[in-house]
Amino acid sequence: LPLKSIVLVTGAAGQIAYSLLFSIAKGDVFGKDQPIILLLLDIAPMLPVLEGVVMELQDCALPLLREIVPTDKEEVAFKDLDAAILVGSMPRKEGMERKDLLKANVAIFKSQGTALEKYAKKTVKVLVVGNPANTNCLIAAKSAPSIPKENFSCLTRLDHNRARSQVAMRCGVPATHVRNVIIWGNHSSTQYPDVHHCLVNMSGSDLACFDAVKDDAWLKGDFISTVQQRGAAVIKARKLSSAMSAAKAICDHMRDIWSGTPEGEFISMGVYSSGNSYGVPDDLIYSFPVQIKDKTWKVVDGLAINDFSRSKMDATAAELIEERDTAVTFLGV
Template identity: 65%
Template sequence: MSEPIRVVVTGAAGQIAYSLLYIIANGEVFGKDQKLVLTLLDIPPMMGVLEGVVMELHDCAFPLLTEVIPTADPAVAFKDVSAAFLVGAMPRREGMERKDLLSANVKIFKVQGEALNNHAKKDVKVLVVGNPANTNALICSHFAPSIPKENFTAMTRLDQNRARAQIAQRLGTDISNVKNLIIWGNHSATQYPDAANGTANGKPVTDLVEASYLQSDFVTTVQKRGAAVIAARKMSSAMSAAKAAADHIRDWWHGTESGRFVSMGVVSDGSYGIPKDIVFSFPVEIKNKQWKIVQGLKLDSFARSKLDITTKELLEEKEEAMAVCNGN
């Protein structure tokens, strides 16, 4: 057994965290021989609920879990953490303008960015789950200048998982046979789910599934899946979001198989003509806990048009968020 690492989960009394904490504590993210200290951050009114979550974690009797620390203090939550799951965020309410949502989240992610900057390990791996995830990750990084920008990521793995599931169901094959589907851009309704570089049963998806579907219903189904879950369940995706968060950090921690790439919202370096310094979902490969954008993939005119739309949205979000940051 290795020395325990400290892992923080924010929004820890919420629905996503309720599923996520089990996966982490059970060793499915950092490994079956990695002991853990979990710090659970939430707002003061949620401390009673969080205490119940702590009871359940203790009652699960996880062999790897050495300590659980519930807190409303970011300085305590982020102290010496090696990994951070930033799940808590201000959700978009009915009638709320995007600028109002961004303004509320700037306040949250400024505090958390500063806490990471001042208290976390400098090689901390940060995953932002709370929406708008891409721009929240950018804000968080902005307020943590001592931590490399590459250490801040946004979750688009849920979208990739959704895309794989759609193709697997359409072909009647096991989902493990569907690989290298890509989510480009924002974790929003402008994202572009791309099957052009994907394979199923070792064959190009484009040889197995008609183009008319891949450029229409496939794209819109993945883009609107979160809304469809809310309409059916009357609550947002929680179990699937938790699974995707675990997938994201597990691959970041342990690496990806050769020839396999995964979608992550990362700070753009200009690859594929995407403007620098926005958090944009790219296909990445991971080795030694370092991600690298997959280069040389072909994008046709249809794909380019979709990337332009999601890029425009992210640039607008960045401008609005930075205006709020500069006003604080």
Template identity: 55%
Template sequence: MMLSNPLLQRLARWCPWVLRDEPKQPVKVLVTGAAGQIGYAIVAMIARGLMLGPDQPVILHMLDLPRAAEALDGVRMELIDAALPLLRGVLATSDEAEAFQGVSVAVLIGGWPRKEGMERKDLIAKNVSIYKSQASALQQHAAPNCKVVLVANPANTNALVLKEFGPSIPAKNITCLTRLDHNRALGQVAEKLNVHVGDVKNAIIWGNHSSTQFPDASHATARTDLGEKPVKQLVADEKWLKEEFVSTVQQRGAAVIKARKQSSSLSAASAACDHVRDWILGTPKGTWVSMGVYSDGSYGVPEGLFYSFPVTCEKGEWSIVQGLQIDDFARSKMEASANELEEEKSIAMNIL
């Protein structure tokens, strides 16, 4: 705050607590599927400042199906009981128009779950109607520059459906979550090198949030007692980097389901918070993260797909990291994932 009045300047010098900046206005954040496991985990994280910062008040809008209304109200009660200082209001509803009203951030977790025996094309078909309706609600009721992250699978193609049915929503405002895979990649490297995960950066998830994704550590670095070094140099095991590392990250979700008998929830919620936080507040200098964004043709990825790239973020905008060297092994993996996304796009467009 600029103080031109000499009296105010003296007052600020001797009594700084009198002239504190005005508190931030609350931001409305929507979570769909909020009565589910990921939703239940993420709402408290958001209300504790893990998504928008420790000084940003929030108003939570929670949406779920009418049959989940009682459970959703239980989540609302728990949020109130937690006495969270940043939480300035909670709305629990099954009405899309009410849920999307005025929101600046939308975390879309609710979707048709994949069931045993269901093919991916059937899953896409089930989700088209959901995201057609939510695209309409976004256009009509959300804040003009609302930032959207698709968590529900198939996340990349759900994002594409949302864009197709929401033509007035800027493509740059629609993203899908591959940060969970990115975090898994960092974790695997950290375990391999026996370093803290915070000392590893710049892994990449290329492509689809599916088993065709390509976890890439060839550009990653890690900080050790000897300074920051390339992960390739520190691991010194090309077979591990191209095989075990890749397959472990690709199959981590299935491994969690096998162990827990339920899908990843806590880690998915944490990753969604990371995704939005970095998008809005910015990535640290020299660090990139993985986000599913609308392709502009970078790295030969066909335009018009939601594809996971390495990105940096500043002032609420993401930019694809350019100029990275891609070897033949990486190129083949990236193309395989792009081909799968082209197939999913074709299925979705035929349904549309």
């Protein structure tokens, strides 16, 4: 049998993890014949709840799940990891300034980055889900200097899936018939869902998205704001944040890292910007279109960018620079 994959999920007693853990343990993410050891980290007050989650995972009687370790200690949680899915973060409370949220999260992700540096394998793949995801991811990466920056990514796959689905519903096709949407920039309301390179398979042939949808005003207006505001719309309706769809996106993201992206397709993920791809400033975690092979991502280069796209890509970069600069002042570096 292949060696066991050691996988950490933080915020493991929370609702995203509750939707996520079954899929990981069942083999939907790291492979159908890959034994898994699950490390589950949460804060001490949540340990009784976590115990219930552990019981349920045991009761699923899954063939690949070899061991489950619930803990509130970083030195236990981060040891020898192959993959770290950092879901837990300080959520924004009512009346909380974005700056206060950043300050609380910088402390968490600095600590977790330091733990990765100290205890995890240098080959560990780290996915940051907790918001503000891009900046949290950057802080974690900066706090683990001996792990390659390329090993860190943040989740914009949920936005990517949302965009794909909106186009699919509009065209009356399954979401799998829509490919190569792009989410540029920050996982926030400034993100830019871009369909200028998107293809829609309709009755057997690929059409450019604008030709398939035949409604430019929608694609440049309501479509973008719907994707940008979707998280808030779910919270308003459900009184809880999107957990099922976030868990599905996490699975998609990690599976693509492990298994690669399909030929001719690209997906969106927040990755470390360097070398000025598409004129994006260095030293940000910015969402790009990427292709993945042998667990290595590459930004899809050479896509034409029109003025409409350029201004939106620049706006989200500006927000990320501001977030980064604020966060770094809290780091004390």
